[in-house]
Amino acid sequence: MRSAALCAVLVLGAVALADHAQAQSKKKTPEGFQTKAQNAILMDPGADLVLFEKEADAQIVPASMSKLMTLAVVFRELKAGRIKLDDSFVVSEYAWRTGGAPSGTAAMFAPLGDPILISDLLQGVAVQSANDGSIILAEGIAGTEEAFVKMMNDYGKEIGLTQSHFVNSNGLPAEGHVMSVRDLAVLSKHLVETYPEYYPYFAQKEFRYRDRFTFRNRNPLVWADIGVDGLKTGFLKESGYGLVSSAKRGDQRLILVVTGLQNKNERESESRRMLEWGFKSFKPFRLFDEGQKVSDALVWGGEKHYVPLVGDGEIDLLLPTSATGAVSAEIIYNGPIKAPIRKGDQIATLRVSAAESSATNEIPLYAGENIASSNFAMRGIDSLLVLAFGWLL
Structure with missing residues (x-):
């Protein structure tokens, strides 16, 4: 696991996002890698990251x-x-x-x-x-x-x-x-x-x-003997040969789905090739240690104006093996966040990408401490500040 010091470029910004439904928008196919499958997706479920996809949303x-x-x-x-x-x-x-x-x-x-x-x-x-x-x-x-x-x-x-x-x-x-x-x-x-x-x-x-x-x-x-422990084959004339595979090596698991292949041999060889590519082409990098503060989020109506944001344990990214460690990041949440806030409440999402990859890591962030509600006068002041300056202070 590489340390956070490798992340030479890290830009964290609090971004109001009224509609976060587009956060998992279609990702570009990595250049230089193709598959014979008509439809395919390769993901790292632990990192909640799609490494490759081809017509992944078609029915x-x-x-x-x-x-x-x-x-x-x-x-x-x-x-x-x-x-x-x-x-x-x-x-x-x-x-x-x-x-x-x-x-x-x-x-x-x-x-x-x-x-x-x-x-x-x-x-x-x-x-x-x-x-x-x-x-x-x-x-x-x-x-x-x-x-x-x-x-x-x-x-x-x-x-x-x-x-x-x-x-x-x-x-x-x-x-x-x-x-x-x-x-x-x-x-x-x-x-x-x-x-x-x-x-x-x-x-x-x-x-x-x-x-x-x-x-x-x-x-x-x-x-x-390649770490595959599931999941299911499929075949019909209408759809060709398909396979859902899940493989684990060390602490990393990959899930692969392919369909529309011509025969059993092609299904096996293409699935094996894609899994090998996934394990060899992407590796985990350590960004933040357990309990380490990532950033702060603005609070409305609280005894404190900001709540620290932390991950659920260590925060690891999945980046290309060729990555230099330079990443860009943004913190996304609907704000301002209203008090009271309990430690452990999910507050935001950390979205991180590397220059060498079109894939994006999306990591939940949680309140690092309790924030109690303030009195009526303080809430009034917060409202005036929001009206005067907006909530991105």
Whole structure:
């Protein structure tokens, strides 16, 4: 980790931003790097930084990659205690015919009418991409697949998926069943960070079921020794070959989504190449130590006129390996900030970029101390100062 001394140019300005919705606007494709994928995104979830993107917001047919949303709903139900891993769901005729043996699609061949453990169903979906397993889970949790799909759409909106709409639980062809690769990356980040107790299902290489079937993980990169521990493959004629990958090396994790590739070999080689590029081309730099003040933000109606801003622990940036350490930065918040303020309240965002990269780091900043409300007279003085000089003092 490089020290803050390497940041030779650091300009911190308090900037009023009435509409921060554009903070994650489209980023430029790094010069000199291209991909065969029709749609792609590579992100570092820890730094909340997109390293590369290509048509990342276009709605695509996600195929089985949308099963990640199905599993997210199941994981949420497990974490909430509404279901348990050793509970069982019965295989309905609809699940058996639509996604099981008669369907001719990826299945775990759950017998019609049998009770199946949720733990087995999860392995069937994560390892084998079982369409019958997805429907069985959906019906077991919500009563009908239709009701479960509503849960998927509601949960997707809750976690910030903006280009996704789900029609079924398994990703089989259906009009209006769409996602974007950016949404798939956001969903994958959510799975990694919110459900660490269930995330290892995605790294499981094999699943032996009923002593009759041994299913091998369809994600080829799980078998490669490159740090990949998830997440999901997808293929339909309409969308080509796709893959959502998550890889960790040391303290750094990358999430990659590609789709629209021509065959399995191209999907594997292109995903491997993009992950290697990401790990080699970007490295973390230390900007501020834990507890170190980044700047101050103006306070209205407080016992103090400014509140110190700090990060949540150490503040690290992800910059190109060729970076000189020269960065530009700005602090963005809607101000002035009204007292009272509690230590730990999120106040602002630190936006940092390097001359060598079009990518931008966006880091939350928090109040470093409590600021109590002032008396009526002091609030009146603050109001006069704002009217006279504006709030950027």
